[in-house]
Amino acid sequence: MQSIEKCTGCGACYNICPHQAIVMGTDEAGFLKFEKDFSLCTGCGQCDAVCASLCENKRENRIQKVFAAWAKSDQIHARGNSGGLFEVAARAVFRENGVVAGAVYEKDFSVKLMIAQTEEQLLAMTGSKFVQSVPGHVYLDVKKYLEEDRTVLFVGAPCQVKALYAVLQKEYPKLITAQFPCFGMPTALFWKKYLQHVAKTHEGSLSGIGSEVQLTEDINSRYMAFTWESGDVSAERADTCAYIRAWNNGFSVSDVCAACRDNVFPVQADLVWGNFWHIGEIEKFSVPKKDYQNGVSMLLVNSRRGEAFFEKMKPDLMYYPRKQMEAAAPHFVFQSSGKEHFLFRKKYENPRRKAFQKDLSAMTYEQLEEKYFSQTKRETEVSISRKLGPKWAAWGWRALYCLQKIWMKRNFGAES
Ligand SMILES: Cc1cc2nc3c(=O)[nH]c(=O)nc-3n(C[C@H](O)[C@H](O)[C@H](O)COP(=O)(O)OP(=O)(O)OC[C@H]3O[C@@H](n4cnc5c(N)ncnc54)[C@H](O)[C@@H]3O)c2cc1C
Ligand code: SF4
Ligand code: SF4
Structure with missing residues (x-):
């Protein structure tokens, strides 16, 4: 039976229930959770049958090809978080009179699919x-378009992709899915507090947010950028911002994300796109840096x-085949067997993480920042590695790369 503790907030049950007995609410820490109205529930069991926390991953996809890629168009490239692959894919679908399912900001900057x-x-x-996106009835909307024989591109977190397939219950040849490598989606409650804090730093209303965007030529340096109705733009470095630090340290993701069963092999979606972090640092990349200084995606x-589908994207992309392990290595997020996080499990067991989530509803952003992010152990390690310099960091990546190669071969027999 579905349980609140294991609920990812994927919304599959909310979409499938024929009696409207399920609504999506939030728990004390702001994570999406199902709520069942037992007066409406007939016990038909359809919700259990689609529940991401109860079902195994059904699709047996294996990584077949790996690319470093970015959009040829500078405008498209600039609008994306890394290489603009999403927009290239979406435009390929539009050319076929298809539709695209993905995440947008609401007026208050909460996020929905x-x-x-x-x-x-x-x-x-x-x-x-x-921030955690609210799926609403998007899976049923996708189904409606597929039934009309339209092409649909669905982009979301791995648990959302799994939920979509569960709700659809059959193969539709015109569905393409893409997921991002997911560390967990941060709680909307901390996001709200962060935005209240940001609002205090500037006169007027916020009109747009760029999350972890690249503003300089360094593709590994990221910023939280805010545009204001006056036309002003303000930004803060992502690695010193408590919102991103809470996420990177696992403080603002749920226990379910910490033991995620969905961001694992075999991958559910047809495509995965993320940042190609540290490209060229562990395998030679002969393309001049100036060609990809606006960001590069891992595909x-x-x-x-x-x-x-990739064939349809190719005319609008620069793309270069890369090794699987080079792409996967910085994403330690692909977990061992869904039972535990590889390498990073300890981070989620940190007692300060639990305390942070308890304090979340009562404290302001500034109080949480002061209490938890003056300097954490991991940041101390990062600053030490900075002092030791880039050579040390490159050796660190190589060591991790070798460890992961051994681990991948043991667990999945994966080729490097
Ligand atoms: C919560 C989250 C965590 C991520 N974690 C990693 C990571 O650990 N490593 C990594 O390399 N990349 C991660 N990514 C992916 C990365 O941010 C870029 O989306 C990716 O590199 C593709 O960039 P792009 O330029 O092609 O597309 P973009 O234009 O950035 O496309 C973004 C696409 O993602 C969808 N999307 C955006 N936000 C959400 C959301 N909250 N919920 C559901 N769908 C959403 C949009 O609908 C859009 O389709 C994450 C993305 C999100 C949203
Ligand atoms: S189907 Fe998704 S939203 Fe519903 S209980 Fe299961 S994990 Fe939670
Ligand atoms: S970590 Fe797993 S459960 Fe959490 S949002 Fe990502 S895919 Fe979903």
Whole structure:
């Protein structure tokens, strides 16, 4: 039976329930959780049958090809969080009169999943929103378009992709799915507090947010950027911002994300796209840095359908085949067997993480920042590694790379 503790907030049960007995609410720490109205529930069991926390991953996709890629168009590239692959894919779908399902900001900058059919809706979907998105009835909307024989591109977290397939209950040849490598989506409650804090730093209303965007030529340096109705732009470095530090330290993600069963092999989606962190640091990349200084995406092609769709994206992309391990190594997030996090499990067992989530509803952003992020152990390690310099960091990556190679071969027999 579904349980609140294990609920990812994927919304599959909310979409499938024929009696409207399920609504999506939030727990004390702000994570999405199902709520069942037992007066409406007939005990039909359809919710259990689709529940991401109860079902095993059904699709047997394996990573088939790996690329470093970015959009040829500078405008598209700039709108994306890394290489702008989402927009390239979405435009390929629009050319076939298809529709795109993805995440947009609401007026209050909470995030929901919806369908885009127009240019304006598509542009609102570009860029990453680093907070848990509310799925609403998007899986049923996707189904409706597939039933009309339209092409649909669905982009979301791995648990959302799994939920979509569970709700659809059959194969639709015109569905393409893409997921991002997911450390967990941060709680909307901390996001809200962060935005209240940001609002105090500037006169007027906020009109746009760029999360972990690249503002300089250093592709590994990221910023939280805010545009204001006056036209002003303000920004703070992501690595010193408590919102991002809480996320990177696992403080603002749920226990379910900490033991995620969905961001694992076999990958569910046809495509995975994320940042190609540290490209060229562990395997030679002969493309001049100036060609990809606006960001580079990692693209994993995991199915025949994904491969066929990639052919449609190619004319608008710069793309270079890369080794699987080079792409996976900085994403320690692909977990061992879904039972535990590889390498980073200890981080989630940190007692300060539990305390942070307890304090979340009562404290302001500033109080949480002061109490938890003056300097954490991991940041101390990062600053030590900075002092030791880039050579040391490169050796660190190489060591991790070798460890992961051994681990991947043991667990998945994966080729490097
Ligand atoms: C919560 C989250 C965590 C991520 N973690 C990692 C990571 O650990 N490592 C990594 O390399 N990349 C991660 N990514 C992916 C990365 O931020 C970029 O989305 C990716 O590199 C593709 O960039 P792009 O330029 O092609 O597309 P973008 O234009 O950035 O496309 C973003 C796409 O993601 C969807 N999306 C954005 N926010 C959400 C959301 N909150 N919920 C559901 N869908 C959303 C949008 O609908 C859009 O389709 C994460 C993204 C999100 C949203
Ligand atoms: S289907 Fe998704 S939202 Fe519903 S209980 Fe299971 S994990 Fe939670
Ligand atoms: S970590 Fe797992 S459960 Fe959490 S949002 Fe990502 S895919 Fe979903």
